[in-house]
Amino acid sequence: MADRDDVCVLLPAYNESETIEPVVSGFREAGFENVLVIDGGSSDDTRELAAAAGARVVEQTVGGEGSGKGQAVREAVERHVDQPYVLLADADMTYRPEDADRMLEPLFEGRAEHVIGNRFADMRSGAMTRLNQTGNTVINWAFSVIHGRYLSDILSGYRAFTAESFRRLTLNSEGFGIETEMAVECVKHGVPTAVVPITYRPRPDESETNLRPFRDGATIIVTLYRMAKTNNPLFYFGSVGFGSIGLGVLLGAFVVYDYVVNSISHEVIAMVGGVAILLGLQLLMFGVLSDMIVTVNREQTRRLEDIANRVGTDRQSGPPAETVGSADADATADSADTEEGEGAERPEMETETETAVTTNDRQN
Structure with missing residues (x-):
């Protein structure tokens, strides 16, 4: 704790x-x-x-x-x-x-x-x-x-x-x-x-x-x-897109009103209004696509984090019990083989020592 x-x-x-x-x-x-x-x-x-x-x-x-x-x-x-x-x-x-x-x-x-x-x-x-x-x-x-x-x-x-x-x-x-x-x-x-x-x-x-x-x-x-x-890209691009569309609609409404009431055409203003509406629609579409990408990316990130957490948990818990037991058995077998090998060499070493002692006694 x-x-x-x-x-x-x-x-x-x-x-x-x-x-x-x-x-x-x-x-x-x-x-x-x-x-x-x-x-x-x-x-x-x-x-x-x-x-x-x-x-x-x-x-x-x-x-x-x-x-x-x-x-x-x-x-x-x-x-x-x-x-x-x-x-x-x-x-x-x-x-x-x-x-x-x-x-x-x-x-x-x-x-x-x-x-x-x-x-x-x-x-x-x-x-x-x-x-x-x-x-x-x-x-x-x-x-x-x-x-x-x-x-x-x-x-x-x-x-x-x-x-x-x-x-x-x-x-x-x-x-x-x-x-x-x-x-x-x-x-x-x-x-x-x-x-x-x-x-x-x-x-x-x-x-x-x-x-x-x-x-x-x-x-x-x-x-x-x-x-x-x-x-939140949908809000970010959507707010600008709606603003652009609103501006275009206002400009278009002014052009229509002035043309109907006063018979005055405003080609430049009408073109600007149309561009503003198109730009706003494009920004809205871009915002929707960006929002989809962000959502998918978050889901993939969450899954990768879950996998990383599981792998980390498995590593901390250590190898399975069977593997540990098998390793212990192999270690025991290797130890036994070593002891047998050492036991087989001991008689020769003792014989060589006894021979050396006997030779020294005779010389004395």
Whole structure:
């Protein structure tokens, strides 16, 4: 049974000197000895304070100062995490170490490989502005529409996952889009995902947030739509196709209306409208074909993974009992033949020794 020694608490940090020390101490007091702080080139005392609190501190080697949370998480898991389980949290005191066991329980019990902490289950007063709450609601709704699954809080920074499942994901985000990418990739690869309620606290007054609502919100929406190209191509190409068809229909309606009412023809506009409709139909057809290819590919991937798991299980269980018995019998027979051969040589050796002793006695 897994325990806290099998967990690495991962804390990406950038200029978190006001909060990093109590965050590290809180997880260590909760029984987590493996606390890893990966720093994005802080200009304050974040690294020194984290090390003094008992954390292992490494600095990002890819990118420059403040190169992004996404890069920090990828680099940490790929290069510095040796434990099979990872508990990911922010270093700003918004997440409680007391919720760690609840986050890890689905992993330890084998019910999930990725766990998301739902901040909306117990959000304390002042923890999130109304603007951010609205943005989160819109993004969660968009995720469910585009990727076909509602995960309550895909932007939550409190995550628990197996290191093996994380390494199966294709992640490219540099900044706060890492949470969105992980959610999309979990759906895409069929990673069992659980959502558990957590408490979300406001940041201390002295601590400054690195989040920019409009910029980061726009980045997340673009990420959601961009990743639909490989996860839900029917939506990705279909939305553009329907938009193109709608534009073509509007242009065509205008041309017909102006011709009937005012007897004015618009050949160029009519041609543009026709091209737009044809393009939209082609995109819809391409989306349907792409969706079929993705579905078949997922099924084949699932079957290959099942075969790989079976082969791995067979290798771990060892050779069949009959084979083992046969090998033991062969080994016993070989041993017996060796003993017989040694026994046959012993009389000659004893005779030669006796002869040598007799010759020496006569000479004496």
